[in-house]
Amino acid sequence: MCGIKARTDPAREHRTHRRESHLIFFFCAEFDVRQSNSTKMGLLMRFIVLVCFSITRMSALKFFPEKFVIGEKHTSVTLTCKTNKDSVTWKREDALGIVDIVESEYEKLSGRHLTVIDLQKDQIGNYTCWSDKGLEDYTYLLLDKSKEATGFKINCTAETFSCSKQIKCTWTSDEFTAFRLRNARDNGDWVSQSVDGVFFLPHSTNSFSEESERLLITGEAVSTCCYMKTDYSFYLRDIVKPADPNISVFKVKNKGSDQQIIEVEVMPPSSWPQPYSFFPLKHQIEYQIRHNGELKTKEWEEGSKIKVEGQISKLRVRCRDMLLLSQWSEWTMWKNVPNEGKRSHTKNKVAKKKSGKKNKTKKKEEKSKVNRHWGKRINF
Known part of the structure; x- marks a missing residue:
């Protein structure tokens, strides 16, 4: 269909797929108790390598093979x-087992070379070459899907302009099982993912000078069958996202019976470069009104303190670079604000009640005195 000739290769269809027992048979056939210790050790090492290949094949590619094409x-x-051997035979390990490679329309053998023609998915796998002494070499053959995989985007952020902190990148895909990234601009080493597709890449950007060259992050991914490569280029200043700042509600003043003024102090995150006057931050506060749950926000640039008036139940803060308008940091955790206004209002009510009782008692005492006074006057 679609102009592609159907492939019918009798030799391919009638090949025998051998299982892991092939490795045991090879080892037993080659091992001879009369051989020298060095020869036995060489055979044992070849056997161990083959077992490793078999395990890798069965569990799929969870890492980048040392050799792949x-x-x-x-x-x-x-x-x-x-190898220095003139004559070798080839085998292919795939998800089904081990296949012996013979000359065909789609595989051409020439000395130490094997040419795979009209590459298809069923020709993908781990190719091993053998001499009469055993295993000589191996190469994984993978299908390149770089042109097809356009939706796999690398995302990177940096907490600061300083090279003391690494760039954090994320990159995952359900189609691939192993990933790695490198900072190609600085000729960095490959970095494998640590957990959940997160990578930390070093860089050499100077935070006190203007960037003249963009960073270039190169990513590679592999699976049992396929390979993909992609690039992501950017200036460090375009991906800066500060860590969330440190905050404290250090003063609460009552204003009237049901109002309060909250003073919040915000300090830059520990990873933010100094001096802060050279790397100023813009802040945004979000707070919740106590009686109706309404959320309000305020922004400010000058100073580290801000005053918020009203009955507030909780608040949080975030920041970003003021000059370059970087990404906002993550919000801090919500910080609860004590209901000082309500407590004061209650105290006032209690005080008024006590005052009222005192006044009533005082009036009774005065009335009693008057009665006693007029009683004396009448008796007199």
């Missing part, structure tokens, strides 16, 4: 066995 679909790829 990529090719696009319907292209030809030549594999070379790195």
Whole structure:
């Protein structure tokens, strides 16, 4: 269909798929108790390598193989066995087992070279080459899907302009099982993901000078069958996202019976570069009105303190670079504000009640005195 000729290769269809027992048979056939210790050790090492290949194949590619070759679909790829032997045989390990490679329309053998023609998904796998002494070399052949995978985007942020902090990047995909990134601009080493597709990449950007060259992050991903490569280029200043700041509600003043003024102090995150006058921050506060749950926000640039008036139940703060208008930091955790106004109002009511009782008692005492006084006058 679609102009592509259907592939019918009898040799391919009638090959025998051998399972892991093939490794045991090979080891037993080659091992001879009369051989020298060095020869036995060499055979044992080859056997161990084969077992590792088998485990890797069964559990899929969870890491980048040391040797791999990529090719696009319907292209030809030549594999070379790195050995000094003139004659070798080839095998392919895939999800089904081990396949012996023989000359065919789609596989051409020439000395230490194997050419795979019109590359298809069923030709993907771990190719091993063998001499009469055993395993000589291996190469993973993967299908290059870089042109197809346009939706896989790397996302990076930096807490500061300083090179003392690494760039944090995220990159995941359900189609691939192993990922790695590198800072190509600074010729950095490959970094594998630590957890949940998160990478931390070092860089050499000077926070006190203007950037003249963009950072270039290169990403590679592999799966049992496929390979993908992508690039992400940016200036560090465009991805700065400060860590959330430190806040404290250090003064609460009552104003009237049911109003209060809250003074909040905000300090830059510990990772933010100094002096702060050279790297000023803009702040935003979000707070909740106590009686109706309404959320309000305020922004300010000058100073680290802000006053908020009214009955507030909780608040939080975030910040960003004031000059470059970077991304906002994450919000701080909500900070509860004590209901000082209500407490004061209650105290006032109690005080009024006590005052009222005292006044009533005083009036009774005065009335009693008057009665006693007029009683004396009448008796007199």
